[in-house]
Amino acid sequence: MFDSLAEKLQETLTDVRNRGTLTEQDIDSAMREIRLALLEADVNFKVVRQFTAELKERCLGADVIGGLNPGQQVIKIVGEQLTELMGGASAGLSFSPRPPTVILMAGLQGSGKTTATAKLARYLRQEHSCTVAVAACDVYRPAAVEQLVKVAAQAGAEAYEQGTDRDPVEIAEWALARARDEGKDVLIVDTSGRLHVDKELMDELVRIRAAVKPHSVLLVVDAMTGQDAVNVAEQFAEAVKFDGVVMSKLDGDARGGAALSVKAVTGKPILFASTGEKLEQFERFHPDRMAQRILGMGDVMSLIEIAERQFDEGDARELERKLRRNEFDLDDFLDQMRTVRKMGPLTNVLGMIPGLAGAQLKNMKVDERELDRIQAIILSMTPEERRRPELIKGSRRLRIARGSGANVQAVSRLIKQFGQTRKIMRQVGRGKMPDIGALMRGAR
Numbered sequence: 241m242f243d244s245l246a247e248k249l250q251e252t253l254t255d256v257r258n259r260g261t262l263t264e265q266d267i268d269s270a271m272r273e274i275r276l277a278l279l280e281a282d283v284n285f286k287v288v289r290q291f292t293a294e295l296k297e298r299c300l301g302a303d304v305i306g307g308l309n310p311g312q313q314v315i316k317i318v319g320e321q322l323t324e325l326m327g328g329a330s331a332g333l334s335f336s337p338r339p340p341t342v343i344l345m346a347g348l349q350g351s352g353k354t355t356a357t358a359k360l361a362r363y364l365r366q367e368h369s370c371t372v373a374v375a376a377c378d379v380y381r382p383a384a385v386e387q388l389v390k391v392a393a394q395a396g397a398e399a400y401e402q403g404t405d406r407d408p409v410e411i412a413e414w415a416l417a418r419a420r421d422e423g424k425d426v427l428i429v430d431t432s433g434r435l436h437v438d439k440e441l442m443d444e445l446v447r448i449r450a451a452v453k454p455h456s457v458l459l460v461v462d463a464m465t466g467q468d469a470v471n472v473a474e475q476f477a478e479a480v481k482f483d484g485v486v487m488s489k490l491d492g493d494a495r496g497g498a499a500l501s502v503k504a505v506t507g508k509p510i511l512f513a514s515t516g517e518k519l520e521q522f523e524r525f526h527p528d529r530m531a532q533r534i535l536g537m538g539d540v541m542s543l544i545e546i547a548e549r550q551f552d553e554g555d556a557r558e559l560e561r562k563l564r565r566n567e568f569d570l571d572d573f574l575d576q577m578r579t580v581r582k583m584g585p586l587t588n589v590l591g592m593i594p595g596l597a598g599a600q601l602k603n604m605k606v607d608e609r610e611l612d613r614i615q616a617i618i619l620s621m622t623p624e625e626r627r628r629p630e631l632i633k634g635s636r637r638l639r640i641a642r643g644s645g646a647n648v649q650a651v652s653r654l655i656k657q658f659g660q661t662r663k664i665m666r667q668v669g670r671g672k673m674p675d676i677g678a679l680m681r682g683a684r
Contacts, residue, residue: 242533253315264300298317322531327509329527346476347472358391360512361397364425372398372425373399373415374399375428378430378433408448442480458482459508466495470505470506483511617646637655
């Protein structure tokens with residue numbers, strides 16, 4: 241996400257960092273490059289102008305000119321300004337002391353509102369141990385009710401629906417009464433969208449809000465629409481008060497204009513971001529972490545949180561036992577690879593590691609299909625071969641290659657790489673630093 245913006249900003253700041261000292265002309269030049277990068281990222285023009293003006297003022301007033309490590313100071317200031325631009329401190333939902341907490345979802349048709357409703361339901365179940373129900377109040381879009389029922393079931397939430405023949409306000413009131421009777425912790429109301437902001441849409445939202453008195457109104461906007469998303473948010477802010485934004489399809493947004501503009505334009509923070517198609521690819525939006533990603537500093541905290549959700553503590557202890565006893569085999573390797581893939585697209589995961597973001601990650605040419613090929617090769621082996629890869633010689637390699645649709649060279653390469661991996665695992669399991677030099681000599 242934000243690939244093009246991150247690349248341009250990192251190039252500009254690398255040039256700043258490489259200068260021993262900075263003059264006011266150097267600062268002016270950097271501000272021009274930053275301004276162009278933000279405008280090309282489809283950030284609102286007024287936001288860009290104010291951002292760069294404040295950034296320059298801070299740089300000139302922070303003893304950057306002629307100071308020690310001026311490049312590092314500029315990067316620190318840019319990071320702080322980006323964080324502030326996107327909302328500063330991370331914001332969250334407010335829960336009612338008397339359940340159910342009611343959350344009203346709003347947005348245009350096609351923004352990903354129904355999917356975001358299911359993702360939020362799953363998030364609240366997983367992260368807050370809430371019992372969640374969703375109310376199907378989008379009675380106009382074809383198959384919207386059926387879609388919500390399906391994704392709600394996948395999210396572990398109960399769907400309250402009465403078809404498409406009743407008034408959505410009546411459905412919302414009925415759903416709230418049912419949620420109270422059944423003791424649900426949270427009720428999420430999925431409302432109708434339109435292809436554009438119109439009076440009919442706003443009137444319906446106002447009536448539903450008056451009927452259910454939500455504790456939070458969340459606006460879902462499509463990050464990939466850039467300034468259009470910001471314009472929609474601004475129009476909603478003028479007509480219907482909302483509390484925060486859910487940014488959908490953020491993983492496909494190479495520019496970042498919507499995420500960088502919406503807080504400054506509407507005054508409302510981004511609360512959540514959808515980072516993939518799967519229901520679990522949904523997270524709280526942290527402005528400081530996003531600023532770090534944009535500047536190529538990685539995002540270790542998010543990486544740890546994602547890993548903790550995917551790795552089972554019992555499995556981790558068993559893996560440690562196998563490492564200590566040198567019993568790590570290709571079945572374990574396959575399990576670990578599958579777990580890592582559950583964390584999301586590999587490019588996104590690697591982008592959270594400091595030092596691998598930006599141009600370095602771009603040059604790595606990460607190919608997710610290679611993981612599919614590795615999996616196919618391992619699954620074409622017998623259980624004994626996975627436990628003892630050293631058994632795999634000529635005829636066995638040919639059989640595995642044919643069974644997996646690979647060639648013998650690919651099978652040989654995997655076995656060799658796994659052997660090197662097992663050596664590293666063995667050393668780590670014994671609490672030693674791996675002998676990388678020896679491994680590299682062996683690879684040759």
